[in-house]
Amino acid sequence: MSRLAIPAAPVAIAFASGIALAPWARADVAWTTWLASLASAGALLLAGRTSWAAALLLAGVGAIGALRGIEPPLPPDHxxxxxxxxxxxxxxxxxxxxxxxxxxxxxxxxxxxxxxxxxxxxxxxxxxxxxxxxxxxxxxxxxxxxxxxxxxxxxxxxxxxxxxxxxxxxxxxxxxxxxxxxxLDDPVPPWPARIKHESLAAISRALPPTSGALLAGLLLGERTDLPHELDEGFRLAGVYHVLAVSGFNVALLAAAVFA
Known part of the structure; x- marks a missing residue:
């Protein structure tokens, strides 16, 4: 398979190589490599040396990968x-x-x-x-x-x-x-939190405690009021992930309501 058939492969390999080398790289060296590669590749493109320019651009991509993988130092007041x-x-x-x-x-x-x-x-x-x-x-x-x-x-x-x-x-x-x-203050919660609180209140008003707690877990990931025996049952059955918020849970509810 030619390089033209998978044009992103060399770029991906160069980027991944840079990330792999990040533990041994220095940020200033990576920045210098990236800038030098970019400038040199531009000059070579103007001169019609596309193969050399491509190689230098890949080196620049590797430098970007290294910068992505280098852990920035903690600020003094951290x-x-x-x-x-x-x-x-x-x-x-x-x-x-x-x-x-x-x-x-x-x-x-x-x-x-x-x-x-x-x-x-x-x-x-x-x-x-x-x-x-x-x-x-x-x-x-x-x-x-x-x-x-x-x-x-x-x-x-x-x-x-x-x-x-x-x-x-x-x-x-x-x-x-x-x-x-x-x-220290009492700000208005952001709108996602307000919607969640209102939804929990509506569920608790409309359903018995156990059913409401189960629905709150399925739709909102809220497991606070789930009875201990039901919570433990989900754990023992290995399906506790069902109580996490997911599009699948919402789709199941929508299918049950609108089917």
Missing amino acids: VARLELPRIARVDGRLAAEPVRWTPDRLRLLIDVEGVDGLPRSGRIQATVYGVPPPLAEGQRLAAELRLYPATGLRNPGTFDYAEHLKREGIRVTATARADRLTP
């Missing part, structure tokens, strides 16, 4: 640069709607603004135990958190949770008691 673990007062803003796993356990994503009175940056994933005050995406809060470096299972070949968190921009995790959270 929360991950603190000595961890530690207990600290964190001021920040909720980056997403709180995820409630059970009535007394939820997960918060906090964009950090300050730690112990000093300006800090970064994002923390916090697990909160107890019944918290009402919280919404975008809300500022202060909390006493126990901070840890983000880690995962160390078994070879298993899912690297710490690397997953790093890709999400999370280098620090935390735990907290609900009574140590203090909302």
Whole structure:
């Protein structure tokens, strides 16, 4: 098969090679390589040396791949640069709607603004135990958190949770008691959160508790009110993923309603 039959293959290979070499590459060298390749390829194209120009452009694509794979350095004020673990007062803003796993356990994503009175940056994933005050995406809060470096299972070949968190921009995790959270303002939740809250309220009004909790899980991924025995039944049957939000679940409901 000729190169013309798969014109994107050389570009993809060059880009993937750059990503593979990223752990050993320096950002300044990659930028210089990209700029030099681009300028040289332009000059060669003007001179009619298309093959050489194509080779240099592929080198530039490889440099872009390396830049994509190079991990940028943390800013000096990043929360991950603190000595961890530690207990600290964190001021920040909720980056997403709180995820409630059970009535007394939820997960918060906090964009950090300050730690112990000093300006800090970064994002923390916090697990909160107890019944918290009402919280919404975008809300500022202060909390006493126990901070840890983000880690995962160390078994070879298993899912690297710490690397997953790093890709999400999370280098620090935390735990907290609900009574140590203090909302600092009361903003109006964004429209997706308002729609979800109104939908949950409508479901609870229209259906019995168990049926409403099941429908809320199928459509909205909200499993807080799901009875323990039903929740455990889904887990044991290996179909707990059915309670995650998906287009398939919505399609099933639409088919049942409009068929």
